[in-house]
Amino acid sequence: MSPLPFNLTQEELRAGAVGAALVIVAALLPVFDQAYYLALGVNIMLYAALCTAWTLFSGPTHYISLASAAFFGLGTYSVGLGIDHLPFPLLVLIGAGCGAVLAGIVGVATLRLSGVYFVIFTLGLAELVRQLVSWGQSKITTRMGLYVFTDFTEKHIFWMLLALTVLVFITGWLINRSRLGFAMQVIGNDETVARHVGIDTARAKIILFMISGAFIGIAGAICAPRYAYIQPNSAFNPTISFLVVIMALLGGTKRLWGPLVGVIPFTILMDFVTAKFPNHTSIVMGIAFLAIVYFIPNGVTGLIEQARTKLRSRMGAPAVKPGEVQP
């Protein structure tokens, strides 16, 4: 068999082909529906991008970051403040830059700490950045309400978010093949061991956090034209941070595609609940959370892998007699 280019394995090639086919199918959505299903699609795609970007960092390191809203809001504000002066693509890059810089600063300050300190710091971060941005806005700029009016419609935003998701996946795949990815695997398994074998753990974590932050910033920038009216409460909405964590954990963070299988059912479930129980959203969502944690503690990927092992053992082992109880 002839060797594949870039040292790709057969399995990677197959996964790539399946991925490309899925992207093409997804990209065709706006052709079939321009309204409700597209709006739902935009939300799914937004959280797909956010959760995958979040998993880039939090998956291997097991650091739970609640700072997503801070990066997202910076991206949104980059567009909100600059839309009258600079072209949109440049603003998206600025949003990415702001996200990365903030992640870098936070990383330097906190990633040497571990566990719960990091979670609490990132939770406060979104609020801190929100206050700084609105203070800066009132002192430096003369703009009052930030309106972002562009010619983008829902389908453009959908395609941009789809492209972003693909970019996050490719980046994640490249990282996994790189020295950085290998370092992250070691750190994730045991940070002390990683330090002893000579990995600069802080540097590796900061770089990964910056990449993740930059992608979340881009997502925020892409969403700015959809909000049209940029306010601190909606741009730095803490719910974003929590939803990202919940959806990513529902999917499972061991694989890069894990969050996807969390985002899709979760968004559809949430939509169903909003539609059917408009007056009881909170309580029904609460019950749904409990049910998820109770019945699928390892996430959807856990379920899939469990099913796969079961299937394999069943195929390998002699057929189970009817009536026999499975352990």
Place this chain on the structure above:
Amino acid sequence: MQRRTFVTLAVSAALLSFTSGFAYAQEVVKIGASAPKTGPLAGGAAVTHWPNVKMWVDEVNARGGLKIGDTQQKIELVEYDDQTNPENAIQNIQRLATVDKVDFIVTPYSTGINVATAPMIAQHGYPHITTSAATDGVEEFAKRWNNSFWMLGTATQLAKGAVETLVKLRDKGDIGNKVALVNVTDAFGMELLGAAKPALTDAGFELVYEASFPLGTQDLAPVISSAKAASPDAFVAFSYPGETFALTEQAQIQGLDVGAFYVGVGTAFPSFAARFGKAAEGIIGIGGVNTDDPKVKDYMERHQASAGQGPDFWASATTYAGLQVLEQAIEQAGTKDRAAVVQAIKDGTFDTVIGQVKFQNNVNPNVWTVGQWRDGAFVAVAADGIEISQEPVKKQGWE
């Protein structure tokens, strides 16, 4: 076992919710509403928005429904929670338009969500009569979305009303020239500040203290004590409900001695009077209605009976008026055709609880801008284009 019970429960809940929608046979007008039931703005919507929607639907249906051509059709309301989130709001509007296929929609709640959903509402051609967006952008929005109508006025109108009220009090000799001016640093507070500051200076007022604070600030005692140290004759705060209540409380505790005490959104809530009792007397703020008008009186009584609570003294009446405009425009057009109804709103004059409404370039120019608490009612003391209720008076202490 547990799993099975849970699944059975979930399936029966889902079935119940599916089947509840198929009980009608007669032709109905389907009207969709998406606004916060949860999230930061849920409290405001529960006072100002939802009770009016419910009351209007009940009243129209009690009459037998909307007269459309030769038929009379009852309203069927489809309501969703947008969780105070523009993404959900957009999705709700799309679902109302394409899955529920509603004939008309009720305005979303708040400036931000109205602007975010406006492109989708325009895409489906629904008349979009906003009653909870007070911003200087309204003329631009009205031009951008030909189907949108803006009823609550602009920040500049509100700020000018505040300044006019201070001028009136100064001319009567109730207050002097010194003003303390504070604001919350969000878009609305800054728009009001941007309009009020030059107007105050032009009117010859002296700004002795200025401060701004972010939305959601818990401790406003330093703001009041610094303002007090500057010994102003009038205190003006462009604030949101949380800060409005906190500032008033601090002013009462510290005995801020001013002849005019103006606070922002929330002053017009019935809960404001309930919270401050006698101390509320003489406080001025955003909003106000003409409580002497029999139509307003009647509206307030009906609201009390329908919702078990009174309306607020600002956007509540406007919200109801917006629904009346929709109702009358549909009946005048005699059709459920959206474009025809949009045209009817542009051309028509409507008899509402806030008086005759006639849109000029899709904007309602006649609004009450400042109210004052007098004997348990928040009466209009300044307005643009319509009658005020009473002239403003000096605030007499905090007892």
